[in-house]
Amino acid sequence: MARILSHLSDERFGPNTADVETFLDRLRRMTPDEWDRVTNAAPALGAVPDLEVRQSPAYFNALEAATRLAKSQVFPGSESAFFDAMRTAQLVADASSFQPSTRPEPAGSAVVDERLAPDAEADAIIRIMSTAYEEESWRRVMNASMVAAGALVVRKWLADSAFKLLYRPFAAAIRLETLKVKPTRSPRP
Numbered sequence: 001m002a003r004i005l006s007h008l009s010d011e012r013f014g015p016n017t018a019d020v021e022t023f024l025d026r027l028r029r030m031t032p033d034e035w036d037r038v039t040n041a042a043p044a045l046g047a048v049p050d051l052e053v054r055q056s057p058a059y060f061n062a063l064e065a066a067t068r069l070a071k072s073q074v075f076p077g078s079e080s081a082f083f084d085a086m087r088t089a090q091l092v093a094d095a096s097s098f099q100p101s102t103r104p105e106p107a108g109s110a111v112v113d114e115r116l117a118p119d120a121e122a123d124a125i126i127r128i129m130s131t132a133y134e135e136e137s138w139r140r141v142m143n144a145s146m147v148a149a150g151a152l153v154v155r156k157w158l159a160d161s162a163f164k165l166l167y168r169p170f171a172a173a174i175r176l177e178t179l180k181v182k183p184t185r186s187p188r189p
Contacts, residue, residue, distance in 0.1 A: 013153050014081040020152045023170075024085075027092045027145060034173040035096065035141055042144035042169040062162035063147055069154040082153045089149035093142045144169040 013020040030038075043056035070082030151158060151166035164171075 012081065013085045014075050014078055016152050016155055019155070020085050020149055023149060023152055024088060024092050027089065027096070030096065030173060037173050038144055038169045039141050041171070042140040044140060059165050062151075062158075062165040065162050066147075066151050066154050066158055066166060069157050070150065074154060074157045078154065082150045085149040085153045086146040089145040090142055093145040096141075 043059045070078045148167050148170050151163050155163050
């Protein structure tokens with residue numbers, strides 16, 4: 001029984017398990033500066049879906065292609081591997097120092113009081129806006145982490161251009177050379 005379970009854990013994320021694991025390990029060690037670079041490179045995801053799709057149509061088309069590939073069973077268990085990689089990346093990013101809950105003040109805690117002096121009220125508003133911006137940045141990082149992990153699962157079957165779009169937020173922080181898969185591949189048959 002242990003041998004069977006060992007074999008399954010070796011292929012948790014399919015044929016690209018080693019690359020996904022390398023990516024997840026690197027996420028665990030990212031610095032705040034690296035997370036900031038990911039935030040700046042990541043398209044907005046989650047808050048206003050219609051607007052975001054219009055702003056980054058190629059990114060969303062690539063994500064849709066990756067999701068379709070995973071659901072089409074390009075390898076046995078590809079769909080569960082795809083979503084498992086995304087969920088694991090979410091947990092890893094959630095545990096990072098970039099996550100706003102590890103920061104001192106949540107967005108709702110700075111309530112503007114009508115009795116505050118104008119300067120104090122302005123400071124309270126700035127604090128609320130700053131915290132809300134940090135939370136939005138964190139959502140972008142979380143989503144980019146999930147999408148990149150999922151793209152790694154189906155990388156072998158995904159068009160190079162689609163993979164590069166989905167992995168782009170991490171291209172500066174986590175170089176492709178650190179992954180075991182070659183940066184380019186031959187076209188799909």
